[in-house]
Amino acid sequence: MSIFAPASTPAQSIVDLSMFVLGITAVIFIVVATLLVYAIVKFRATPANADREPAQVYGSTQIELAWTIIPVLIVIVLFAATARVIHAIQDAPKPPTALEVTVIGHQFWWEYRYPAFGIVTANELHIPVSDPSRPKPTFLKLLSADTDHSFWIPQLAGKTDLIPNRINELWMDPHRTGIFLGQCAQYCGTQHAKMLQRVSVDTAEEFDAWVRAQQQPAVHAVRDESAVAGRRVFETTACINCHAIRGTVANGRFGPDLTHLMSRATIASGAAENTPENLRVWLKDPDAIKPGSLMPAMKMTDPELDALVGYMQSLR
Amino acid sequence: MSSDVMAIHSARVDAPTWGETLHGWVTTVDHKRIGLLYILFALLFLVIAGSEALVIRIQLMYPHNDFVSPQVFNRMFTMHGTTMIFFVAMPILFGFGNYLAPLMIGARDMAFPRLNAFSFWLSALGGFLLYFSFLGGSGLYGAGTAPDVGWWAYAPLTARAFSPGSSADYWTIAVLVSGFGSVGTAINLLATIVCMRCPGMTLNRMPLLAWLFLTMAAMVLFAVTPLTAAQLMLLIDRYLGGHFFDTQAGGSATLWMHFFWIFGHPEVYILIIPCFAFMSEIIPVFSRKPIFGYPVMVAATVCIAFVSMSVWAHHMFTIGMNSYANSFFAITTMAVGVPTGIKIFNWLGTMWGGRIQFKTPMLFSIGFLFQFLIAGLTGVMMASAPFDWQLGLSYFVVAHFHYIIVGGILFALFAAFYYWYPKVTGRMMSEPVGKLHFWLFVIGFHLTFDPMHFAGLFGMPRRIYTYEPGRGWDAINLIVSIGAFIQAAGVLVFVANLILSYWKGARAGKDPWDGWTLEWSVSSPPPAYNFATIPTVASRRPLWDLKHPEDPDSRYE
Numbered sequence: 083m084s085i086f087a088p089a090s091t092p093a094q095s096i097v098d099l100s101m102f103v104l105g106i107t108a109v110i111f112i113v114v115a116t117l118l119v120y121a122i123v124k125f126r127a128t129p130a131n132a133d134r135e136p137a138q139v140y141g142s143t144q145i146e147l148a149w150t151i152i153p154v155l156i157v158i159v160l161f162a163a164t165a166r167v168i169h170a171i172q173d174a175p176k177p178p179t180a181l182e183v184t185v186i187g188h189q190f191w192w193e194y195r196y197p198a199f200g201i202v203t204a205n206e207l208h209i210p211v212s213d214p215s216r217p218k219p220t221f222l223k224l225l226s227a228d229t230d231h232s233f234w235i236p237q238l239a240g241k242t243d244l245i246p247n248r249i250n251e252l253w254m255d256p257h258r259t260g261i262f263l264g265q266c267a268q269y270c271g272t273q274h275a276k277m278l279q280r281v282s283v284d285t286a287e288e289f290d291a292w293v294r295a296q297q298q299p300a301v302h303a304v305r306d307e308s309a310v311a312g313r314r315v316f317e318t319t320a321c322i323n324c325h326a327i328r329g330t331v332a333n334g335r336f337g338p339d340l341t342h343l344m345s346r347a348t349i350a351s352g353a354a355e356n357t358p359e360n361l362r363v364w365l366k367d368p369d370a371i372k373p374g375s376l377m378p379a380m381k382m383t384d385p386e387l388d389a390l391v392g393y394m395q396s397l398r
Numbered sequence: 399m400s401s402d403v404m405a406i407h408s409a410r411v412d413a414p415t416w417g418e419t420l421h422g423w424v425t426t427v428d429h430k431r432i433g434l435l436y437i438l439f440a441l442l443f444l445v446i447a448g449s450e451a452l453v454i455r456i457q458l459m460y461p462h463n464d465f466v467s468p469q470v471f472n473r474m475f476t477m478h479g480t481t482m483i484f485f486v487a488m489p490i491l492f493g494f495g496n497y498l499a500p501l502m503i504g505a506r507d508m509a510f511p512r513l514n515a516f517s518f519w520l521s522a523l524g525g526f527l528l529y530f531s532f533l534g535g536s537g538l539y540g541a542g543t544a545p546d547v548g549w550w551a552y553a554p555l556t557a558r559a560f561s562p563g564s565s566a567d568y569w570t571i572a573v574l575v576s577g578f579g580s581v582g583t584a585i586n587l588l589a590t591i592v593c594m595r596c597p598g599m600t601l602n603r604m605p606l607l608a609w610l611f612l613t614m615a616a617m618v619l620f621a622v623t624p625l626t627a628a629q630l631m632l633l634i635d636r637y638l639g640g641h642f643f644d645t646q647a648g649g650s651a652t653l654w655m656h657f658f659w660i661f662g663h664p665e666v667y668i669l670i671i672p673c674f675a676f677m678s679e680i681i682p683v684f685s686r687k688p689i690f691g692y693p694v695m696v697a698a699t700v701c702i703a704f705v706s707m708s709v710w711a712h713h714m715f716t717i718g719m720n721s722y723a724n725s726f727f728a729i730t731t732m733a734v735g736v737p738t739g740i741k742i743f744n745w746l747g748t749m750w751g752g753r754i755q756f757k758t759p760m761l762f763s764i765g766f767l768f769q770f771l772i773a774g775l776t777g778v779m780m781a782s783a784p785f786d787w788q789l790g791l792s793y794f795v796v797a798h799f800h801y802i803i804v805g806g807i808l809f810a811l812f813a814a815f816y817y818w819y820p821k822v823t824g825r826m827m828s829e830p831v832g833k834l835h836f837w838l839f840v841i842g843f844h845l846t847f848d849p850m851h852f853a854g855l856f857g858m859p860r861r862i863y864t865y866e867p868g869r870g871w872d873a874i875n876l877i878v879s880i881g882a883f884i885q886a887a888g889v890l891v892f893v894a895n896l897i898l899s900y901w902k903g904a905r906a907g908k909d910p911w912d913g914w915t916l917e918w919s920v921s922s923p924p925p926a927y928n929f930a931t932i933p934t935v936a937s938r939r940p941l942w943d944l945k946h947p948e949d950p951d952s953r954y955e
Contacts, residue, residue: 083857240787
């Protein structure tokens with residue numbers, strides 16, 4: 083997750099700028115620290131000089147001018163380099179080929195909407211790789227449903243906050259496929275720490291396949307006995323107030339969309355792996371995995387829990 | 399007035415009872431006693447907020463640790479930050495200003511002694527209110543809690559929807575009340591330094607400490623008032639149905655950020671400028687040379703005061719400001735580094751060609767110089783807005799500002815304690831124990847805050863109560879936590895030195911360091927009226943003139 087392992091154009095230009103700034107500050111440090119160490123060693127009190135005061139020097143206009151003008155010049159250089167990168171990243175035009183995704187921050191999970199495809203998903207973002215010869219950048223529109231959050235995948239782009247009543251933008255054009263991790267960077271409440279992010283950068287084909295799969299409604303998958311019972315539990319308890327499963331009566335918006343829950347590697351915004359055991363623990367007592375999460379414990383019986391886990395497993 | 403006081407003193411034979419002593423301290427309007435009250439109050443809260451930091455560090459020692467719950471952790475970092483800024487750093491610096499400024503400008507007290515006492519007790523009330531939240535925070539349903547909104551209390555987390563109960567109100571009102579106290583003391587310092595200088599002490603001859611506290615006091619007036627206004631607006635939102643920051647009703651979250659940081663950034667300079675003041679008094683004395691470039695030091699300070707009022711939104715590079723705003727705040731922030739750099743160069747110029755004595759105050763000053771240099775340079779990195787899009791809100795920022803606040807401010811404060819303790823108590827602090835304190839603290843400080851930079855570079859955000867293993871953060875966090883405990887040990891050594899030296903320390907006499915400013919011309923501790931006759935000065939170093947009549951400073955200034 084190091085910021086010095088960039089995998090996209092904006093992250094790369096930040097690293098280039100960082101190296102320049104680090105270089106200049108390192109030189110300043112070495113020069114000043116050397117002078118300080120020299121002064122401390124050279125001008126220390128010794129028995130030889132104990133009996134007299136050193137020459138009383140009050141200042142020097144030339145020296146003051148020198149150490150004013152040199153820093154001013156350094157600032158000008160640093161600023162020019164900085165302004166260039168600010169402009170290059172922030173004012174980059176959006177190409178017509180760009181993928182648009184709306185990110186909505188919630189306490190304490192991420193909602194992802196793909197308006198062009200009619201997809202709603204949560205916590206795990208899928209975006210296509212961007213080949214430099216045929217760029218396919220992703221432009222994120224950042225919104226918040228409640229408090230401030232911040233979107234930060236260090237290897238793909240700098241962070242940008244999600245602020246209620248405000249629309250922010252962020253773009254990235256990943257140069258290679260893979261899983262990129264990050265997490266909410268702006269303190270958003272009790273479970274700020276477990277608002278984790280996973281970005282899967284797919285090849286064009288993988289991405290298209292993923293989109294097609296996500297566009298399917300879920301109902302057709304419901305076959306076996308326990309899943310049917312689980313669906314009944316789901317639809318007759320408060321689950322549907324917060325969660326949506328496309329193609330069923332469940333259309334809540336407060337919690338993550340569960341239509342294709344099994345296509346995700348994690349649950350609870352990355353707090354646990356998506357296994358039947360973890361799902362069961364999570365459904366029984368969310369606080370066991372993520373204390374302070376806004377999902378309530380529904381006080382279900384063991385058979386109900388088993389059925390519900392079965393239903394969740396059918397949401398492929 | 400002073401002769402009355404003396405008459406009363408000579409008439410009394412019995413030592414005062416405990417009740418009388420306590421009554422004397424509570425009702426005092428003497429600037430020295432109020433200064434000490436400020437300092438003792440701040441030391442109490444330093445220990446409390448330091449303990450909160452230790453809770454944080456124990457929790458973060460290992461990934462998925464469950465020493466405390468997320469709720470408790472969030473309260474701990476909120477209380478740690480709020481306490482350290484508002485109830486440790488501010489009062490302790492006001493305490494030093496209160497004690498030293500009148501003595502160094504040859505005055506008998508502050509301009510408004512009663513306002514002085516009132517301001518202190520307001521600050522104290524604020525501190526106790528903040529901590530009362532542990533009992534009363536949840537309001538009527540009994541189980542109290544402290545605020546958990548972070549020390550910036552970003553909207554809309556402070557809205558009733560996200561912070562029910564009263565815990566956020568304790569934060570608001572504590573900060574509001576102490577803000578009034580800060581403004582009162584700032585007015586007092588301004589009036590005192592402008593109006594009450596002794597004959598001969600022109601602005602051009604004031605000790606740098608007086609200049610720097612004057613600048614700091616002026617900044618308090620401009621920086622604290624927007625914060626006070628914002629707190630009132632927040633209370634209106636929470637209780638009178640206002641919508642300034644209530645995003646659910648069309649309010650603006652970024653408005654709060656602007657209000658907070660237009661206080662919050664100058665605040666950093668409000669805290670560091672008095673520490674520049676300590677450095678500018680201590681480094682010359684232990685280098686045996688006058689400060690290098692006095693007029694430039696004054697100009698740089700005033701320049702910092704002005705420029706630092708225009709840098710606040712560098713705390714907000716990640717909120718999606720447009721490229722022009724980001725560029726503006728990048729250049730102003732880099733620009734403030736120039737006068738700050740000039741100060742470091744001038745201290746270096748002061749040491750250059752001197753005869754440096756490595757007494758404990760000087761050791762802490764040298765620590766300050768190196769650490770403040772690094773803190774300034776990491777500040778330049780974050781001024782580069784795109785770099786900040788990676789570094790901001792990460793542990794790199796936590797490392798950076800603790801480098802300023804601990805490596806800079808606290809080191810300067812320790813230097814000031816060792817330097818002026820003999821004046822205040824009449825006793826020297828122990829040198830060997832002081833050196834032990836210094837080395838423990840230097841080692842603890844660097845173990846804690848150096849690795850923290852790397853946690854940020856590896857993508858660790860701040861304010862998380864736990865973290866996933868295997869992200870390259872595990873070893874770093876363990877080292878940081880160990881460092882925190884070494885620092886705590888250093889503080890214990892310091893407190894022991896403070897207490898034991900009061901009885902066991904060697905007698906200091908008037909002028910143990912062979913100093914040059916007026917406070918060293920009176921007895922230790924100084925009499926209630928400071929100066930039996932108001933002194934007259936002819937240069938910036940009146941005691942140098944006195945000790946070297948053949949070669950007085952007044953000849954060159």
